[in-house]
Amino acid sequence: MTDHSKKSDRSADHGAETAVALGKGLDVGTANLAAAVQNDEGGITVTVERNAFLDIPSDVYSKSMLTKLKVPYVVHNGKLVVIGEAAFELANVFGRETRRPMADGLISPNEQDALPMMKMIISKLLGEPRVPGEDCYFCVPAPSLDVDNNVVYHQGLFESLVNKMGYTAHAINEAHAVVFAELAESDFTGIGLSFGGGMANACITYKSIPCLSFSVARGGDWIDKNVAAVLGCPRSKAAHIKERGIDIRDPKSREEEAVAIYYRSLINYVLQNIKARFESGQNMPSFTTPIDIACAGGTSLVGGFIEVFRDEFAKIDFPIPVGRIFRSEEALTAVAKGCLVAAAIGGS
Amino acid sequence: MESVNEIKEALSARSRTATLDELRSEGKKKVRLIRAEQVAAMVVEAVHAAIEQSGLIDPKEAERLVEKSRVEFRSILREREQEAQHAHDVEQKLATSETQLRELGARSQELSAALADTRVQLEAAGAESTRHRDEVIDTRAEVARCRSELEQAHGTIAELQEQVAQVQRTPAPVAAQGPGTDLLMSLVNEMASMKANLMNQQAQERAPAAATAGAEFSAAIDKLSGTLNDRLEKLGKKMGVSAAVDGDAVDFGGMFKDTGKLLESNMENIEVKQKAGGGIAANLARLKKLKGGG
Numbered sequence A: 001m002t003d004h005s006k007k008s009d010r011s012a013d014h015g016a017e018t019a020v021a022l023g024k025g026l027d028v029g030t031a032n033l034a035a036a037v038q039n040d041e042g043g044i045t046v047t048v049e050r051n052a053f054l055d056i057p058s059d060v061y062s063k064s065m066l067t068k069l070k071v072p073y074v075v076h077n078g079k080l081v082v083i084g085e086a087a088f089e090l091a092n093v094f095g096r097e098t099r100r101p102m103a104d105g106l107i108s109p110n111e112q113d114a115l116p117m118m119k120m121i122i123s124k125l126l127g128e129p130r131v132p133g134e135d136c137y138f139c140v141p142a143p144s145l146d147v148d149n150n151v152v153y154h155q156g157l158f159e160s161l162v163n164k165m166g167y168t169a170h171a172i173n174e175a176h177a178v179v180f181a182e183l184a185e186s187d188f189t190g191i192g193l194s195f196g197g198g199m200a201n202a203c204i205t206y207k208s209i210p211c212l213s214f215s216v217a218r219g220g221d222w223i224d225k226n227v228a229a230v231l232g233c234p235r236s237k238a239a240h241i242k243e244r245g246i247d248i249r250d251p252k253s254r255e256e257e258a259v260a261i262y263y264r265s266l267i268n269y270v271l272q273n274i275k276a277r278f279e280s281g282q283n284m285p286s287f288t289t290p291i292d293i294a295c296a297g298g299t300s301l302v303g304g305f306i307e308v309f310r311d312e313f314a315k316i317d318f319p320i321p322v323g324r325i326f327r328s329e330e331a332l333t334a335v336a337k338g339c340l341v342a343a344a345i346g347g348s
Numbered sequence B: 001m002e003s004v005n006e007i008k009e010a011l012s013a014r015s016r017t018a019t020l021d022e023l024r025s026e027g028k029k030k031v032r033l034i035r036a037e038q039v040a041a042m043v044v045e046a047v048h049a050a051i052e053q054s055g056l057i058d059p060k061e062a063e064r065l066v067e068k069s070r071v072e073f074r075s076i077l078r079e080r081e082q083e084a085q086h087a088h089d090v091e092q093k094l095a096t097s098e099t100q101l102r103e104l105g106a107r108s109q110e111l112s113a114a115l116a117d118t119r120v121q122l123e124a125a126g127a128e129s130t131r132h133r134d135e136v137i138d139t140r141a142e143v144a145r146c147r148s149e150l151e152q153a154h155g156t157i158a159e160l161q162e163q164v165a166q167v168q169r170t171p172a173p174v175a176a177q178g179p180g181t182d183l184l185m186s187l188v189n190e191m192a193s194m195k196a197n198l199m200n201q202q203a204q205e206r207a208p209a210a211a212t213a214g215a216e217f218s219a220a221i222d223k224l225s226g227t228l229n230d231r232l233e234k235l236g237k238k239m240g241v242s243a244a245v246d247g248d249a250v251d252f253g254g255m256f257k258d259t260g261k262l263l264e265s266n267m268e269n270i271e272v273k274q275k276a277g278g279g280i281a282a283n284l285a286r287l288k289k290l291k292g293g294g
Helices: A003-018 A060-068 A085-094 A114-126 A151-164 A174-182 A220-231 A235-243 A254-280 A305-315 A334-346 B002-014 B020-025 B036-054 B059-169 B181-206 B214-239 B252-256 B281-290
Strands: A024-028 A032-038 A044-050 A053-056 A073-076 A079-083 A134-140 A167-173 A190-195 A200-206 A209-216 A291-296 A322-327 B274-277
Touching: A024 A114, A024 A174, A024 A334, A032 A114, A032 A334, A044 A085, A044 A114, A044 A334, A053 A085, A060 A073, A060 A079, A073 A114, A079 A085, A079 A114, A085 A235, A114 A151, A134 A151, A134 A174, A134 A334, A151 A167, A167 A174, A167 A334, A174 A190, A174 A200, A174 A209, A174 A291, A174 A334, A174 B281, A190 A254, A190 A334, A200 A254, A209 A254, A220 A235, A220 A254, A235 A254, A254 A305, A291 A305, A305 A322, A334 B281, B002 B036, B036 B059
Parallel strands: A024 A134, A134 A167, A190 A291, A291 A322
Antiparallel strands: A024 A032, A032 A044, A044 B274, A053 A079, A073 A079, A190 A200, A200 A209
């Protein structure tokens, strides 16, 4: 059955049950996984879960407690594995590091239990397809400028995973998804930036067509790693400091100061790389009118992010005219939303 | 004469106008009339009589003063008239300037609109130019690749011709062990046809290459490449010397074979946290418009 006929059949087969458009968006992020779907109220519903897990000794009491506390767990290889946000919270309580299925934006080669854990979380977020072979657009990072990474393997792996769940998987560049979600007013012309946990992705588009996309292997985890190193604490503790609602323009303690320093460094690094790519002149588009820059991703959620971004932007002599610089109002879920836009338009 | 006019003005200012009907309604059947000149003469006569009776000024001196006053009055009147005329001229110039200003404003708006249109066109042309440049680069690479394939095809054809010649030279002891005569004839015909096509398409490639657009040239090269590949593949398979074929897309499904087994979990009983987000209708409408569907 072709995609087109599948789309046509859905209304006949499911009637009012599927009055909303089909297609789902999935953000496969290093730190968070998010799925987006259109709801029957004209909006979208997003489900988010931390992409992390933590194994604890398995016993009847622990299982019972976790169930009572509504903490998701799975028994794997004789161990009790706590999944998602609860794993992050437990790790902080016990002073341990969470186990992470992904690192630097890609599936982690060092985590042997990554695939089954991610499959469980993604299954929970996506749910069952509403029709067999429903389109699901998931994001993949662009090749990195600063490390040699294997995006093809990562993409193929998740394509297979999503297909195996009964969907028809389609990959879309992560920052391209940001453009789809945030730059409608600019006719999808501009720069989409996704500041994720493992990477920062950039995509320059002209009327929705990607002209250039790349990534740098620095993100929220890079900040956590460096903050943990200078403060001498676990990374999960550093992440907790970062996410407890600080403002990087006005750090209140030595710990917050460290976070602010590395945030500024990350932003500057990303901007310098975009600038360098524009100045390299290879296959670069030329814009005569100012273009907008949209920032998204969980790492951009910190207070004062966009102001610091503008500060750093003002310091460099950017080679093209830039209009608005803004952060998505739904920064954590913008990529999933962009994937959903791609899914909705992909079959129309 | 001026004094008469002044008298007229004074009389007008101090009298009222009434129609005959109004006078009739007031009960007046007759009215007395007097000319303004007569009133003026009476006033002059009265003034002269008053001056003579006062004995202060000689009548001639009085006449001279009157004449002097008259001259001054005329001079002042002329000045006022000139000022009035000047004011009128300035007013007219101002009106003319305002008209010109309005015209210039309208023209400026037209030029601004034209400038905006030109900017949009330039922007579109810039993007189009970039796209064309990329296409030209891609086309050049494709042409180089096709040329390389052509050279390889020449070599393959020569080898195949040699193999066919060898087959033709070698007698077939057992029909089942070698290709039949029909097959050999078919192969020879196919190679001849392929060679003719190759030469023909090469000629087409060289002659109009400079004149035709990049897209047409690229299409011709693609067609040539496709034809060659198909024929060589067919021929190769018949001869048992087929090149390796492309593998299927890599399926990573096997990586999850261990993940399908049922694990003990409470995931089914845990509700995933959901939150509402802004709709995507506006984004979709814009995208459809860009795609030309809206």
